[in-house]
Amino acid sequence: MSAAQKSLALHLGLIGGLFALAFILPTYHHGNFARIMVLATYAIGYNVLFGYTGLLSLGHAMFFAAGMYGMGLAMQYGGVPALPALFLGIIAATILAAVVAVLALRTIGVAFMIVTLMFAQTGFLTILYFGEWTRGDEGFVLQQKVRQIAGLDLSDPMTRYLAAWVLFSVALLATARMMHVAFGGVLVAIRENEERTRMLGYNVFAHKFAAVVISGAIAGAAGAAYGLLFGYVGATFASVQYSIFPLLWVLLGGAGTTIGPFIGALFMFYLIDYSSGLTSAYMLIAGVALVLLTLFARAGIAGEIKRRWAPWLP
């Protein structure tokens, strides 16, 4: 098999496996996997920017929250049905990403990280400031009767799992395709050497801009879907912690690999789930993981596998 065939088989195998798990998993893990697939979609969005383009954002929670609140506020106060609301959420995140891109891409390196962090903090505080509508930290619950698409009740565990599965599959295949065509190649080229890419005649700014917008849109889609599937919208999802999580997942799974975000989200979810049963200080695990990853495994799980055994890994 060629590398392209192998990677297609890998993606379809992962998607098929997750579909089969819908009918096998016990109730508790069934719910967890639905959540993990949505969070992995968020991580896939993050990976487009961090893993492939080499831009480290510390503010992706603002896109996740823009999707979530764009969807949630439209449903709660506008009476918009679920599916259009989902798209409104994605549009909100996309517009925000475009604005942030224009401003933040004027900076590079450490300044880019701090600027995105500050913009996300502004977004978080703005949500708190308009607490009358957003309900701040407390958040608001979306009623079960409005969480329906085409007569399908999204609060039903099986429907929810499959909806999350569709979202994840679309995001995975779309980004895998994106990295297969020339556009993805230019992103990687920018990551490896921005100056040379510019010398070769590519419009670096346009490609970076597109990467931020695509990344923000996918993160927003994940945020909107998360609110819709689990029926809760709250400011916590805009906090710094939710900007750190996708970074952690992608680093753990393997930055710049297609399946890395999923592996990272899966491992970290269960690690935190398990440790929060032992102690209330479960973020300790996240901290230790971040330090150990930077020290010993910069490439992450999928990155190490790629390096050692499977150089074809996409």
Next chain:
Amino acid sequence: MDFGPYLLLASLEGAVGAAVLALTAVGLSLVFGVMRVVNVAHGEFYMIGAVVAWFVATTVGTHPALGFVAALIVAPLVAAIIAIAADRLVLKRVNYDPEATIVATIGILYIIQQAALMGYGPEARPVEPPFNHRIALPWYDFAAGEWFYPWGLGTTSYKLFVIAVAIVLLLGFWALMTRTKVGLVMRATQLDWDMAQAFGIPVDRVYALVFGFGAALAALAAVLIVPIQQAHYLMGGDPLLLSFIVVIIGGLGSVRGTVVAAILIGMSDGIISVFFTPTLAKIIATMVVALVLVFRPQGLFGTKAA
């Protein structure tokens, strides 16, 4: 209360905030200036200072002043030792690569914060100030043409003491940086790391010293503020954000700019928070700092490019 006395009260509160912020931010600025490391865990060293101050004050327990003096010595030492350990074990091993150090210090942030949650608990605990006299302030009434004491206009001797100590410490820091061998070595390392090493300066040890020193300054600031606020494991977030704002507005790595910006930001944060909501003040501040970084990356007072 009229506007005038109210503004004076807000300015006094702002001045206390500015004094503590200047100490914290100078620590962050020093670390960035010399090591080119953005220390996201800086706020946690501040928190360590407050928590250690509480432990020391409750252990010594004879007279608040004795515990306070002990905390002023012990807390910065503890913070410095933890910081030097973090530098040796983590930052040095990733060769101070900018992006890796940010990710690593985020990890250190969570480790320190969650360790405090486990060891110290989720409660906010007060520390008794060493002395605390209420000082009522007079105000001139133009209509009546006489001085009087408006109700509620006052401060405490401890708050004035905090401002005084902060000024002394900052002057001491300035003297250390400009008048001593240690300061010269630090400045040399900041200017040119390679050249400093070529001239026999042990850059490794300077880095560890600077990282520990920066953490100690944050811890000192926290010891000063903890009798006014309370010690809590999540208290590192706000000073971190404000220090970032100050360091960026003041020009990355410029100590003088940092002090000026700290006074500006601390005062205006205090004043805006009194008249408007603290949230709005922070929204404006974070937005401004992001835009400053975008359009004037050398900072408002900085001269060289960051």
